Amino acid sequence: MVGKNPDLTIGRIKADLYYENFNFTADVSTDEMFVRYKHLPNDIEKPFPAELTYFYKNDSVVELKELLN
Secondary structure, X not given: OEEEOHHHXXXXXXXXXXXXXXXXXXXXXXXXXXXXXXXXXXXXXXXXXXXXXXXXXXXXXXXXXXXXX
């Protein structure tokens, strides 16, 4: 994951692969710009696409429209 976290609004991001049983969560609460990655297990055949869910620091979900403002 690569992105920006203006005003440190986002606490963490969860990535869930659509076609595989794999997910991970990245803490971005202290970075205005970030790069996060996770080594995928060797048996993952379809690493894309993934659903990304953004959370505030209080663990409530950030709505997409809030990220686009």
